Amino acid sequence: MQEHERELAELLRIGREASHLVMEVYATPFTVDLKGPDDPVTQADRRANDLICGAIEAAFPGEAILAEESVPSDPAEIAALARQPRVFYVDPLDGTREFANRNGEFAVMIGLSIAGRAALGVLVLPTTGEALVGWSLPEASAQASAHASVQASAHASVQAPHGSEALQGAFLEAPDGSRSPLRVSTTRTPSEAAAVISRSHPHPSLRPLLDRLGIGRVVQCGSVGVKVARVVTRAADLYVHTGTGAKLWDTCAPEAVLRGAGGAFSDLHGDPIGYGGPDLVLSRGIVATNGALHDAVLAAARPALS
Known part of the structure; x- marks a missing residue:
């Protein structure tokens, strides 16, 4: 072992x-x-x-x-x-x-x-x-x-x-x-994908992003970990957090599991999450996908970042 x-x-x-x-x-x-x-x-x-x-x-x-x-x-x-x-x-x-x-x-x-x-x-x-x-x-x-x-x-x-x-x-x-x-989905077309979103505090910029992707099917739930679990278990294909309230303990375990299952995890700019710095707050959002949809999600996020 x-x-x-x-x-x-x-x-x-x-x-x-x-x-x-x-x-x-x-x-x-x-x-x-x-x-x-x-x-x-x-x-x-x-x-x-x-x-x-x-x-x-x-x-x-x-x-x-x-x-x-x-x-x-x-x-x-x-x-x-x-x-x-x-x-x-x-x-x-x-x-x-x-x-x-x-x-x-x-x-x-x-x-x-x-x-x-x-x-x-x-x-x-x-x-x-x-x-x-x-x-x-x-x-x-x-x-x-x-x-x-x-x-x-x-x-x-x-x-x-x-x-x-x-x-x-x-x-x-x-x-x-x-x-x-565990292996993530193979969905490649955004209009065929399901997004998992927050049940209790969805960010107002999220719906326009999903509309740009053409996503109509959403799965609501709480907890960052549970949301990423939905992607890992194929109940959804992507999760986007456009707010700034998450911290590194919200993402470390879910990211390792998602990447292990073949998915992709980054901030809204496409940069990897860094766990070695002094700032615990994720000020640049979260994008967690099956990997195949990651570039499309990042492209849809750009208008909100400019």
Whole structure:
């Protein structure tokens, strides 16, 4: 088993433990607090954050972690962590608003960036019990990951269904533990594509962009992770976020899974998302597609950028 497979096995175990905790809270009459305007948080967010970060610290001693509910307040400390060659980005409950609304559209997400790029990702959907696992490792990143050792033994191996030698791949693990490979759709014509859009806060510039593409079929849901999961599982072909509210822990795990499944991920300008800088905010939007539609989506986005 390669090093990235052992690391993914550990992250999958941690993600599933956090998912169980989230569902325990979901079954109670929990309260919702506000960290800031329109920024809800629950005990599920906080407890899952503590569980995940503690488990990562035990399994990967000394590694950098940037987690939503425990991110340092000092920008210099954030920058120092982000500069590390390997950084874990944790969103313990992506879709807190959906969690509070009890519509089931939320995810537990753990991503690992290597040399500033999303490399490993685990995305667990607590209400379905499914987990999406992906990796996208350039050869240099694969060599870098070999220097890290997992101190806690993995409870289950994570191997690509078609062999473990590939440096890119993704699979879905069902609640019963069975696994199936994930591969994005092959839709190439925008008018035949389905776009996944936000249920709770669609940006006003999104509809004109979709109209320029000729897309009439949309899938509504919450959570960045759940939206990207819809693209990975072929329920949709593309996801575009034209706002500026997302942060790096919203995208690291989903990007690794989508790229592993053959998709493409960038900002609205077509540039890769950088995970090594001091700014956690994605100020240039998100474009996540099946790859075949990526250039068309970027072209449709240009009028909004000028």
